[in-house]
Amino acid sequence: MQDGWASQAEQQASPNFDARPTACAPELLVIHAISLPLGQFSEAGAQAFYIADLFLNQLDYSAHPDFEQLKGVRVSAHFLIRRDGSLVQFVSTDQRAWHAGLSDFMGRTRCNDFSIGIELEGSDFVPFEAAQYVTLTRLTATLVQHYPIQHIVGHQDIAPARKTDPGPFFNWQQYQDLLHQHFPLVLTNAAIRFHADR
Numbered sequence: 104m105q106d107g108w109a110s111q112a113e114q115q116a117s118p119n120f121d122a123r124p125t126a127c128a129p130e131l132l133v134i135h136a137i138s139l140p141l142g143q144f145s146e147a148g149a150q151a152f153y154i155a156d157l158f159l160n161q162l163d164y165s166a167h168p169d170f171e172q173l174k175g176v177r178v179s180a181h182f183l184i185r186r187d188g189s190l191v192q193f194v195s196t197d198q199r200a201w202h203a204g205l206s207d208f209m210g211r212t213r214c215n216d217f218s219i220g221i222e223l224e225g226s227d228f229v230p231f232e233a234a235q236y237v238t239l240t241r242l243t244a245t246l247v248q249h250y251p252i253q254h255i256v257g258h259q260d261i262a263p264a265r266k267t268d269p270g271p272f273f274n275w276q277q278y279q280d281l282l283h284q285h286f287p288l289v290l291t292n293a294a295i296r297f298h299a300d301r
Contacts, residue, residue, distance in 0.1 A: 188234025
């Protein structure tokens with residue numbers, strides 16, 4: 104990574120970010136799920152263009168009735184992993200993306216300050232694709248080698264009254280098994296705690 108940008112990701116720079124507080128490094132990895140419109144996904148190889156447009160402040164609100172409620176919303180995530188496993192980066196991981204919202208983790212509020220947000224194209228109603236877990240595993244290993252990440256959680260863990268993602272179909276065990284299988288030394292050195300450990 105250079106200046107917080109992953110070389111393996113397509114880069115689409117979002118304007119929705121700001122600086123992290125001084126001396127505040129990412130210690131928390133937050134897994135999200137998103138689909139626009141809800142429950143609809145891009146086809147294999149195609150751009151998840153509505154999601155990207157939302158993060159780039161370019162969403163056509165007239166394109167779907169559900170989008171009306173998003174008018175004026177300014178959000179972003181550091182990364183998006185599409186259904187086919189392709190990776191898009193919107194914000195440098197050295198900067199603060201606007202993904203967590205009102206949040207709390209182990210007594211610390213303002214989780215955007217000390218976290219990295221990864222969106223998976225998906226929903227609470229269908230399983231995620233194998234290719235997404237592969238990309239997520241590789242990205243996690245890269246991030247753990249560059250930042251003092253100590254915990255990996257879902258959005259639902261830091262905002263339980265508001266959020267349910269990545270939801271019941273996100274397979275935490277599969278994710279951990281892939282990490283242990285392909286990057287055991289990374290995890291051993293980092294001593295990371297997962298959602299499933301809490």
